[in-house]
Amino acid sequence: xxxxxxxxxxxxxxxxxxxxxxxxxxxxxxxxxxxxxxxxxxxxxxxxxxxxxxxxxxxxxxxxxxxxxxxxxxxxxxxxxxxxxxxxxxxxxxxxxxxxxxxxxxxxxxxxxxxxxxxxxxxxxxxxxxxxxxxxxxxxxxxxxxxxxxxxxxxxxxxxxxxxxxxxxxxxxxxxxxxxxxxxxxxxxxxxxxxxxxxxxxxxxxxxxxxxxxxxxxxxxxxxxxxxxxxxxxxxxxxxxxxxxxxxxxxxxxxxxxxxxxxxxxxxxxxxxxxxxxxxxxxxxxxxxxxxxxxxxxxxxxxxxxxxxxxxxxxxxxxxxxxxxxxxxxxxxxxxxxxxxxxxxxxxxxxxxxxxxxxxxxxxxxxxxxxxxxxxxxxxxxxxxxxxxxxxxxxxxxxxxxxxxxxxxxxxxxxxxxxxxxxxxxxxxxxxxxxxxxxxxxxxxxxxxxxxxxxxxxxxxxxxxxxxxxxxxxxxxxxxxxxxxxxxxxxxxxxxxxxxxxxxxxxxxxxxxxxxxxxxxxxxxxxxxxxxxxxxxxxxxxxxxxxxxxxxxxxxxxxxxxxxxxxxxxxxxxxxxxxxxxxxxxxxxxxxxxxxxxxxxxxxxxxxxxxxxxxxxxxxxxxxxxxxxxxxxxxxxxxxxxxxxxxxxxxxxxxxxxxxxxxxxxxxxxxxxxxxxxxxxxxxxxxxxxxxxxxxxxxxxxxxxxxxxxxxxxxxxxxxxxxxxx
Numbered sequence: 001x002x003x004x005x006x007x008x009x010x011x012x013x014x015x016x017x018x019x020x021x022x023x024x025x026x027x028x029x030x031x032x033x034x035x036x037x038x039x040x041x042x043x044x045x046x047x048x049x050x051x052x053x054x055x056x057x058x059x060x061x062x063x064x065x066x067x068x069x070x071x072x073x074x075x076x077x078x079x080x081x082x083x084x085x086x087x088x089x090x091x092x093x094x095x096x097x098x099x100x101x102x103x104x105x106x107x108x109x110x111x112x113x114x115x116x117x118x119x120x121x122x123x124x125x126x127x128x129x130x131x132x133x134x135x136x137x138x139x140x141x142x143x144x145x146x147x148x149x150x151x152x153x154x155x156x157x158x159x160x161x162x163x164x165x166x167x168x169x170x171x172x173x174x175x176x177x178x179x180x181x182x183x184x185x186x187x188x189x190x191x192x193x194x195x196x197x198x199x200x201x202x203x204x205x206x207x208x209x210x211x212x213x214x215x216x217x218x219x220x221x222x223x224x225x226x227x228x229x230x231x232x233x234x235x236x237x238x239x240x241x242x243x244x245x246x247x248x249x250x251x252x253x254x255x256x257x258x259x260x261x262x263x264x265x266x267x268x269x270x271x272x273x274x275x276x277x278x279x280x281x282x283x284x285x286x287x288x289x290x291x292x293x294x295x296x297x298x299x300x301x302x303x304x305x306x307x308x309x310x311x312x313x314x315x316x317x318x319x320x321x322x323x324x325x326x327x328x329x330x331x332x333x334x335x336x337x338x339x340x341x342x343x344x345x346x347x348x349x350x351x352x353x354x355x356x357x358x359x360x361x362x363x364x365x366x367x368x369x370x371x372x373x374x375x376x377x378x379x380x381x382x383x384x385x386x387x388x389x390x391x392x393x394x395x396x397x398x399x400x401x402x403x404x405x406x407x408x409x410x411x412x413x414x415x416x417x418x419x420x421x422x423x424x425x426x427x428x429x430x431x432x433x434x435x436x437x438x439x440x441x442x443x444x445x446x447x448x449x450x451x452x453x454x455x456x457x458x459x460x461x462x463x464x465x466x467x468x469x470x471x472x473x474x475x476x477x478x479x480x481x482x483x484x485x486x487x488x489x490x491x492x493x494x495x496x497x498x499x500x501x502x503x504x505x506x507x508x509x510x511x512x513x514x515x516x517x518x519x520x521x522x523x524x525x526x527x528x529x530x531x532x533x534x535x536x537x538x539x540x541x542x543x544x545x546x547x548x549x550x551x552x553x554x555x556x557x558x559x560x561x562x563x564x565x566x567x568x569x570x571x572x573x574x575x576x577x578x579x580x581x582x583x584x585x586x587x588x589x590x591x592x593x594x595x596x597x598x599x600x601x602x603x604x605x606x607x608x609x610x611x612x613x614x615x616x617x618x619x620x621x622x623x624x625x626x627x628x629x630x631x632x633x634x635x636x637x638x639x640x641x642x643x644x645x646x647x648x649x650x651x652x653x654x655x656x657x658x659x660x661x662x663x664x665x666x667x668x669x670x671x672x673x674x675x676x677x678x679x680x681x682x683x684x685x686x687x688x689x690x691x692x693x694x695x696x697x698x699x700x701x702x703x704x705x706x707x708x709x710x711x712x713x714x715x716x717x718x719x720x721x722x723x724x725x726x
Contacts, residue, residue, distance in 0.1 A: 064091030066118040067274035074159040087513030136278035141239040154265035177209030178543035184652040197459040204508040204524030210244040236643040237285035245270040265478040294631030298516025303624040311586035313341035314593035319359040331374040351390030354444030379452040387423040401433035406471025428487035429474040438495035459509040486511040489519030520550035528557030534667040544633035552584035577708040581657040583634040623658040642679035664709035684711040
């Protein structure tokens, strides 16, 4: 047995066993495997914590600093499985684990029913429910209130599981991926995970990434004696981060008094809870949580410097001649372009993963000219489908590399109208399928010197949900279907790394942990309206808080823009101003996107913005280095850097871009000023006029179309000394 408050720097796993009525202690190496469960006092008297337990099984395991991973078996199973797809990897630092509050079994062995890992404590209640407490403050940050299971209709060994946590009515919830609903705080919203995959519902603009950040303001009394959700005067910090590490379909409801997660078809329950370290305060406290999350799910690679500037794209350059003409025009006009994109249908048949020789007769010459003469990289679109007439279909069909119909035990044609004919969706959960697809990508593009890929339709795209019985090698779609973009990005990542190329790809969807493969995300096929620009601000902040730090939009929106329309001209100028302060700076649309096709004024203003972004390369790369090392988002809500300033927590349309720049985008047609707030604790200097402003005040700032509200942080604490910006 172990003494109260003993410290063990090795791994502790607290097991919650099935089919046993008494607590049991097992020692494994230098670690502890302890059992606990739904328990009641058995009245033995020798120790008031001696318990009788009921039948359920699980593990509570330290998972990096100040973090616990919880896995619970479902139904009659007592086995915790390691082969279920998920986002978590073993962090390099397992933290300092302290056991306390001992209980005993029938043989007198002592077992912890409470475990502390650094600044996070977890208790198992008499009902078998879990409570997580931040040790340094004594604040309960997450309290499980209910957990139910029932057989799933998908398969006999799968279960529908519902898990509820108490939520204060004033709790703020951030993260949970990317959503175009105009909300930064997710409180009061509900999501169906599968709808994030349906193009007819989301147009690629919804990403259900199940990592959330919670903060409940301190409560203070007001004159009538009731309590008001006033922010504490100091010491504000995110309470917790939680990853619901469930790879299948389901839902979440961030209701007034509860956060409720549902998994449609699961073999076990799996989630991670993390808090900031005990010595952290202010902005460092918030950064701790993102740092622990990427330690547990993987760090982003370092973005290549040649990707930090402007990416130019449109739907679509139909031929080699078209692409070369556009690249030459950019070069001749001295407009700096880092990446130029070849969109879909450059192939003969969907699934060839190669150029149509009629439209693209000499890819090698094209690549050489664009890269060596014009100084641009080429990104090419790769879709995950193999049409029956394609050159890849015979191998995918014969080798079983397509998604199968698990109900009928037959091959499954994927209902996506863009294929042009019956097609398969390849199964990236199979390592051999990933290797095969990469071999085709390598032969079709990499041999010419194209190393950057756009993984479009990577939800995977469907019109009315996944076909019934859709079955990947590692499970039914209902069980693991949310992980498609995660595994799809691994296909390209592993191939790029094998060829000593920096991992970088762009996807229209994402899942937890995808950042470790270099899988960037863009905001989908959005509409060319000011409302979409406004919503993009919040969508981008939330997905970056969710761990996907490489993010961008279709500048100008994807559909509906007319380069001759005066309102669209204003929209795209404002969108370029916003886009220049996104992690990745990219224009795309279903229209001619070359800036010289706009009005003369719009052209001149957009070129200035592109040049401005190019001048920030060292600043952007400094921010990307922080992403790589600590998971710190490039764009951050004001409360992230200024948590002790109560006013910042309600501001959703301003943000920090790196450590030294604050941005307040203009997203209203014909607006020529906007009101913004300057966080306290710093002085702020207008980037374009050099006028200075004191923190802790609100001002209405002029915003002519030629500029936008952009401010340098010239005093006050920052992540490090403010970077000098030209």
